Amino acid sequence: MDSVNFRRDITLLFTTRIVRLFAYGFLSVVMVLYLSEIGLKDHEIGLLLSLTLIGDVAVSLWVTTFADRMGRKRMLIFGAILMVAAGIVFVLTKNPIALTIAAIVGIISPSGNEIGPFLSIEQAALSQLVSDKKRTLLFGWYNLAGSFATATGALCSGWLAAILQKLAFETVEAYRIILICYAFSGFLLIIFFIGLSKSVEAASSLNINHADSSDVNANTKDINTTKIKYSMGLHSSKKVVMKLSALFALDAFAGGFIVQSMMAYWFHIKFGIDAAVIGSIFFGANIFAGISALLAARIAKHIGLINTMVFTHIPSNVLLCLIPLMPNLESAIIVLLLRFSISQMDVPTRQSYTMAVVAPDERTAASGITNIARSVGGSCSPVLTGFLISNPLFFSAPFFLAGGLKIIYDLSLYRSFKTLKPPEE
DSSP: OHHHHHHHHHHHHHHHHHHHHHHHHHHHHHHHHHHHHTTOOHHHHHHHHHHHHHHHHHHHHHHHHHHHHHOHHHHHHHHHHHHHHHHHHHHHOOOHHHHHHHHHHSOOOSSSSOOSSHHHHHHHHHHHHSOHHHHHHHHHHHHHHHHHHHHHHHHHHHHHHHHHHHTTOOHHHHHHHHHHHHHHHHHHHHHHHHTOOGGGSOOOTTSOOOTTGGGSOHHHHTOOGGGOOOBTTBSTTHHHHHHHHHHHHHHHHHHGGGOHHHHHHHHHHHHOOOHHHHHHHHHHHHHHHHHHHHHHHHHHHHHOHHHHHHHHHHHHHHHHHHGGGOSSHHHHHHHHHHHHHHHTTHHHHHHHHHHHTSOGGGHHHHHHHHHHHHHHHHHHHHHHHHHHHTSGGGTTHHHHHHHHHHHHHHHHHHHHHTTOOOTTO
């Protein structure tokens, strides 16, 4: 019976990942264009995006640190409700203050990537449902599904906006329909999350609901949870998680300079292309990203998780710096696609590594804290991007800042964790 529940829960968690990332990709192409269309200035848009990510930090911190005690399923449903609420407010008002409040309290993704508490809880649940040896591959497929969903969402959003405008819809109204679809996706998530079984709930390290518990690191199996003092859901892995969190925050701070919605806006201003073309560009980019995430699992089997994270990430960041140096749209697209073809190889390996080096009963907290650190780092830079792109002299500076800081992160990660191996290695 457990194995049936495991398979059903894994299917549902993949389904929610697909629905959610489709919605994020769907929104990311037009979000900044919409905000610009309703009258917000570049620096105001950057501030709103930063506040959106700061709100994500607060929501994620509260939800993930209490998820194992209050119920993972219950918290996933709560997150989906917030996603619906934010989408509805964005549809109903143009008021900057109301939009900002909705962005802070609700769940809106300006990047096309994961935001909110969903990823942390789902990672912990999936790690519990499979063995250590299968974890990285499962995360590879999980990220592939998400990337394909983001790509499809971006493509559909861009072309839907273009079609609606040809049908005589005003630009703002076309974008508002996309926001309605975003809110509706939250309702779908609520329905799917309701279908999860008790198998996704937290298991103590003394009684692990694991597909193959023999694969669990012996050092984590004998922890007496009744005698351990927890700090934010952590005990023996606190130092490791804090160090990882600091590094992941740097990576996210760098990435925040070029969130997908801002990059879409940069392409729109730089080359004068419309939402349909932008959506097509990011469809291709996210397809390549998804394939790269899946290939990462195979590479990691040969060279290890940390090596895969670092040795594929550095070249992608060099390519990121080259994008604004391209003389025309075609060459910029080629470099962008090359960058995305290797840029996501660090994602499933990073997620798997974090789950591997902590005790099973720390996984939700570890995933939550590291993802919150990423949100904190990523929330600071969009406001800076808003100021930079509003100045013609620094219009392309976000690409160079992002690429350079990410390379510093890669080198620091390798130096700090090259000797700390996960159980399967």
